[in-house]
Amino acid sequence: MIAETGHYALILALAVAIVQTILPIWGARVRDPQLMAVAVPAAQLQFLLIAISFAALMTAYVTSDFSLENVWANSHSAKPLIYKIAGVWGNHEGSMVLWVLILALFGAAVATFGTNLPRELQANVLGVQGSIAAAFLLFIVTTSNPFTRLDPAPLDGQGLNPVLQDPALAFHPPFLYTGYVGFSMAFSFAVAALIDGRIDAAWARWVRPWTLAAWMCLTLGIAMGSWWAYYELGWGGFWFWDPVENASFMPWLAGTALLHSALVMEKRDALKVWTILLAIITFSLSLMGTFLVRSGVLTSVHAFAVDPARGIFILALMGIFIGGALTLFAVRAPMLAQGGLFAPISREGSLVLNNLLLTTACAAVFVGTLYPLALESLTGEKISVGAPFFNFAFVPLIVPLLVAVPFGPMLAWKRGDLVAAWQRLTAAAALALIAVVAVLAWQQRGPWLAPFGIGLGIWLIVGSLSEIAFRVKLIDGAPGEAWRRLGNLPRSAYGTALAHAGLGIVVIGIVATTAWRSESILALKPKDTTEIAGYQLTFEGIAPREGPNYQERVGIFKVTRGGRDVTTLEPSKRAFSVERSSTTEAGIHASWRGDLYAVLGDPLKDGSYSVRLYFNPLVRLIWLGAVVMFIGGALSLSDRRLRVGAPKRAKALGQSLAAAE
Amino acid sequence: MLIGALLMLALATPVAKAVEPDEVLQDKALEARARHISEGLRCLVCQNQSIDDSAAPLAKDLRVLVRERLKAGDTDQQIEDFVVARYGEFVLLKPRFEPHTFLLWFATPAVFVIALLIVIFAYRRRAALESATTALDDAEESRLKHLLEDR
Numbered sequence: 004m005i006a007e008t009g010h011y012a013l014i015l016a017l018a019v020a021i022v023q024t025i026l027p028i029w030g031a032r033v034r035d036p037q038l039m040a041v042a043v044p045a046a047q048l049q050f051l052l053i054a055i056s057f058a059a060l061m062t063a064y065v066t067s068d069f070s071l072e073n074v075w076a077n078s079h080s081a082k083p084l085i086y087k088i089a090g091v092w093g094n095h096e097g098s099m100v101l102w103v104l105i106l107a108l109f110g111a112a113v114a115t116f117g118t119n120l121p122r123e124l125q126a127n128v129l130g131v132q133g134s135i136a137a138a139f140l141l142f143i144v145t146t147s148n149p150f151t152r153l154d155p156a157p158l159d160g161q162g163l164n165p166v167l168q169d170p171a172l173a174f175h176p177p178f179l180y181t182g183y184v185g186f187s188m189a190f191s192f193a194v195a196a197l198i199d200g201r202i203d204a205a206w207a208r209w210v211r212p213w214t215l216a217a218w219m220c221l222t223l224g225i226a227m228g229s230w231w232a233y234y235e236l237g238w239g240g241f242w243f244w245d246p247v248e249n250a251s252f253m254p255w256l257a258g259t260a261l262l263h264s265a266l267v268m269e270k271r272d273a274l275k276v277w278t279i280l281l282a283i284i285t286f287s288l289s290l291m292g293t294f295l296v297r298s299g300v301l302t303s304v305h306a307f308a309v310d311p312a313r314g315i316f317i318l319a320l321m322g323i324f325i326g327g328a329l330t331l332f333a334v335r336a337p338m339l340a341q342g343g344l345f346a347p348i349s350r351e352g353s354l355v356l357n358n359l360l361l362t363t364a365c366a367a368v369f370v371g372t373l374y375p376l377a378l379e380s381l382t383g384e385k386i387s388v389g390a391p392f393f394n395f396a397f398v399p400l401i402v403p404l405l406v407a408v409p410f411g412p413m414l415a416w417k418r419g420d421l422v423a424a425w426q427r428l429t430a431a432a433a434l435a436l437i438a439v440v441a442v443l444a445w446q447q448r449g450p451w452l453a454p455f456g457i458g459l460g461i462w463l464i465v466g467s468l469s470e471i472a473f474r475v476k477l478i479d480g481a482p483g484e485a486w487r488r489l490g491n492l493p494r495s496a497y498g499t500a501l502a503h504a505g506l507g508i509v510v511i512g513i514v515a516t517t518a519w520r521s522e523s524i525l526a527l528k529p530k531d532t533t534e535i536a537g538y539q540l541t542f543e544g545i546a547p548r549e550g551p552n553y554q555e556r557v558g559i560f561k562v563t564r565g566g567r568d569v570t571t572l573e574p575s576k577r578a579f580s581v582e583r584s585s586t587t588e589a590g591i592h593a594s595w596r597g598d599l600y601a602v603l604g605d606p607l608k609d610g611s612y613s614v615r616l617y618f619n620p621l622v623r624l625i626w627l628g629a630v631v632m633f634i635g636g637a638l639s640l641s642d643r644r645l646r647v648g649a650p651k652r653a654k655a656l657g658q659s660l661a662a663a664e
Numbered sequence: 665m666l667i668g669a670l671l672m673l674a675l676a677t678p679v680a681k682a683v684e685p686d687e688v689l690q691d692k693a694l695e696a697r698a699r700h701i702s703e704g705l706r707c708l709v710c711q712n713q714s715i716d717d718s719a720a721p722l723a724k725d726l727r728v729l730v731r732e733r734l735k736a737g738d739t740d741q742q743i744e745d746f747v748v749a750r751y752g753e754f755v756l757l758k759p760r761f762e763p764h765t766f767l768l769w770f771a772t773p774a775v776f777v778i779a780l781l782i783v784i785f786a787y788r789r790r791a792a793l794e795s796a797t798t799a800l801d802d803a804e805e806s807r808l809k810h811l812l813e814d815r
Binding site: 240243245246344347355359362363366367370371374378382384385386387388389390391392395396400524525526604607613 | 683684685686688703704706712713714717752753754755756757758759764765767768771772775776779780783787790791
């Protein structure tokens with residue numbers, strides 16, 4: 004009964020979404036306030052219905068209701084509760100329901116909090132948002148219904164793919180989807196502006212917080228995926244240029260560009276046409292990401308759902324939305340008025356450079372990901388495009404961008420002074436140079452380019468923080484002055500500095516771990532001792548162990564360093580009996596120097612075990628940097644919200660003061 | 665991760681991810697070459713993994729094959745040709761620069777150049793437009809000067 008309620012709610016949501024699409028947009032066209040007013044309750048109702056549906060599916064998973072085909076195929080009664088919950092989105096149907104739930108959540112948020120939006124804009128935005136929801140709900144209801152019953156109900160389920168039974172991956176999809184779907188807001192606003200034929204700085208002020216929130220979630224989602232791959236796939240790699248990774252990376256690149264161009268639009272009323280186009284591109288890439296992952300057109304370790312019929316459906320949806328939006332863009336964009344002018348050397352100019360390089364980098368990833376598919380479908384020739392190609396195409400674009408990053412915030416709007424900016428960055432340049440020389444002197448092995456990579460990271464971190472130092476007059480101001488200014492600085496300034504510094508942290512992590520990782524592959528018998536990166540490891544032997552829904556074979560490694568006990572590493576091989584497959588769990592010891600990483604291999608003929616040991620220097624900085632970027636985004640976002648509400652509050656304060664007098 | 669495998673191309677030191685103890689060659693230089701070659705070869709039965717990353721039996725066979733050819737004295741290029749002749753170009757993770765991959769290799773630089781031209785073109789047009797509409801004529805200039813002097 005609960006499942007039927009969920010199914011029914013989903014169908015009702017589809018009906019509501021269709022109404023939400025047609026009436027408000029029509030209303031905005033004929034300027035009928037009553038028709039436009041339908042948008043708000045429709046968006047809220049649609050969210051409520053999808054939430055009911057999602058809750059019903061969740062209930063079925065938590066109570067292990069195997070009369071549902073979807074639960075039977077992806078869950079098992081012996082599974083820990085957290086993975087029963089995560090199982091809801093660990094499969095195609097459930098993840099699509101999560102997708103529309105987040106979409107509806109964003110729509111409901113605009114309906115509820117967007118009361119100070121111009122009425123036509125709000126109606127159009129919610130209408131476009133409704134049309135996306137309608138399309139995806141139709142997709143779920145017709146091809147991917149999660150509420151299909153089985154009769155008779157099986158006794159137990161088939162379980163969830165063991166590599167997905169992992170805490171990081173349990174919460175990876177919700178963040179990733181919030182990122183993907185969050186960009187739908189930018190898309191809906193862009194299309195609404197095109198329908199309306201009007202756009203101004205206020206538009207950008209509305210779009211930016213949504214884009215920022217989506218970007219933050221996507222950043223964290225990608226970082227989680229990378230973190231998961233690092234310890235789960237068994238050799239400590241953190242990025243594989245896998246098509247599915249690329250599918251999430253492309254919207255991230257485009258979304259990062261969008262954040263920056265929307266800034267120009269908000270502050271200077273320039274780059275309007277480009278920002279609109281970028282908003283369309285970013286969400287199109289998100290749709291494409293969904294398509295690539297969900298259709299199974301890519302052969303990839305991540306593609307769990309392989310069903311061409313669904314693929315064609317999503318492809319058609321993509322065609323309609325992307326094609327429609329671009330056509331509308333072509334017709335309406337020339338009508339949009341151009342904004343403020345700026346010199347090439349200016350904050351705007353630097354942001355144009357940012358967009359130029361990010362967009363090209365995104366294009367490189369796009370071509371590399373889709374070219375083999377296109378070539379095969381056109382000529383039948385099969386080629387592979389892997390990591391060597393992507394590094395070759397991507398790195399030369401992104402390094403100049405990173406070098407340029409600290410300059411951006413140092414340049415004034417409209418017309419900047421490059422020499423003055425450079426002078427302000429002297430400290431950063433000096434520290435970066437010192438880092439390069441020091442690392443060159445210290446480095447015994449590893450490529451000669453590595454020290455420059457570390458220097459680039461230091462340059463980014465110090466350069467970003469220099470901006471704050473100068474704005475508060477840390478060096479040349481009176482004592483106490485800096486402190487006062489520190490408090491007065493808008494949070495978005497801290498947000499920018501932190502996000503850029505986070506990028507520097509990521510760079511250092513990537514460079515250090517790629518250049519100076521050590522490895523040792525050996526066959527060890529119990530009581531054998533070995534050494535890596537200053538650690539002494541003793542293989543104590545193998546112990547069998549019982550997990551909640553698996554058996555594992557654990558290798559016990561005593562780790563000492565300079566005679567002192569450090570830790571015991573316990574890498575293992577887990578065998579999942581229900582799913583009839585196994586996973587490799589690395590044993591990891593984290594320290595500030597880096598990670599000691601042990602992987603247990605198979606038993607060899609002579610009673611020894613194949614063991615792989617790695618030391619990954621500074622590898623945690625990669626994810627730490629991503630978290631810093633997230634925090635930077637959050638700070639900036641909190642500033643935005645204050646500012647959007649600020650005029651009202653100031654007015655209220657004025658009135659209360661007047662009343663007091 | 666977020667900015668991709670930044671600098672990886674220039675920086676990568678060979679690291680074996682799936683290589684087993686019995687496969688490793690005694691000659692360090694030869695082993696390093698083996699790793700380098702392995703990273704560019706696709707494991708044919710896997711999904712998007714190099715033979716260096718993959719634990720699949722076929723990947724192991726290919727790793728052993730590469731090492732055998734190295735011991736026999738082949739150059740890197742000869743080994744690549746040998747593997748391609750056997751398994752087709754699909755095995756290469758970095759496609760060769762040939763007519764059917766021209767588009768792949770040229771697309772990124774082309775996008776960059778076109779985007780750059782658009783930026784330059786748009787800027788010059790805007791600048792011209794702006795100076796045409798906002799430039800003051802002589803009478804206005806003198807009036808402005810007059811006004812400023814008055815203050």
